[in-house]
Amino acid sequence: MMQCGWPLLGPLQWIRYVNRQVMVKAGNDEEHRGWLLTVDPVSASLVLVTFREEGRASVQVVMGHAVEEVQVLQEADEETTRRLQTSFLPARTCGLDP
Amino acid sequence: SIPTSAASEADPEQLQQEQHARSVLRESFLRCLLSMNSKKVQFHMHEKVKLEATFGASDIDVLNFQVSDLHTPIGVQKEALIRCQDVISFTFDV
Numbered sequence: 078m079m080q081c082g083w084p085l086l087g088p089l090q091w092i093r094y095v096n097r098q099v100m101v102k103a104g105n106d107e108e109h110r111g112w113l114l115t116v117d118p119v120s121a122s123l124v125l126v127t128f129r130e131e132g133r134a135s136v137q138v139v140m141g142h143a144v145e146e147v148q149v150l151q152e153a154d155e156e157t158t159r160r161l162q163t164s165f166l167p168a169r170t171c172g173l174d175p
Numbered sequence: 176s177i178p179t180s181a182a183s184e185a186d187p188e189q190l191q192q193e194q195h196a197r198s199v200l201r202e203s204f205l206r207c208l209l210s211m212n213s214k215k216v217q218f219h220m221h222e223k224v225k226l227e228a229t230f231g232a233s234d235i236d237v238l239n240f241q242v243s244d245l246h247t248p249i250g251v252q253k254e255a256l257i258r259c260q261d262v263i264s265f266t267f268d269v
Contacts, residue, residue: 087193088193088194088196088197088200089189089192089193089196091196091200092196092199092200095200103263103264104219104221104263104264106223107219107263107264109264114203114207115199115200115203115204115207116200116204117200117201117204117237118196118197118200118201118204119201119235119236119237120236120237120259122204122237124203124204124207129268133268133269134268134269135266135267135268135269136207136266136267136268136269137264137265137266138207138264138265138266139263139264140259140262140263140264142259142260143262143263143264164269165203165206165207165209165210165269166206
């Protein structure tokens with residue numbers, strides 16, 4: 078569980094939350110749950126994914142400056158991790174590596 | 176804005192790990208932004224204000240979003256910039 082100071086944690090801490098189901102409190106009265114896809118290292122914003130039926134998903138982005146608390150609920154199994162990490166990959170994968 | 180390195184100025188190995196983590200996280204975030212292009216997005220602002228708009232782009236330091244057809248309580252704005260500081264969260268479907 079993390080309270081305040083989320084934007085100051087840094088990449089090595091943020092990446093430990095990836096592929097985990099988290100509950101994020103933000104603003105004064107917002108609470109979001111979802112699988113953490115990534116944290117933008119520039120704005121500390123969290124990208125949460127909630128899977129719906131038939132391969133559809135809803136994505137919530139919580140701005141880093143508004144985050145008040147991040148709580149880990151559970152780890153993803155292999156299938157969920159795969160589904161999560163391929164959500165935004167283009168049909169033909171083109172990596173940024175040379 | 177967030178400092179580029181948190182606590183690893185002294186240790187080159189840790190700095191490299193940190194930079195790798197940063198690039199993995201950022202690439203994933205940029206792909207998410209790309210997929211939002213032309214999608215309907217609901218913004219949750221302070222004071223429980225909710226806005227809907229078609230997402231265009233973000234600047235690199237995530238300070239502003241460019242959107243179209245912004246539905247505000249006083250009408251529809253054809254083109255607009257939203258200050259990210261005013262946004263708590265936003266959602267869209269893929």
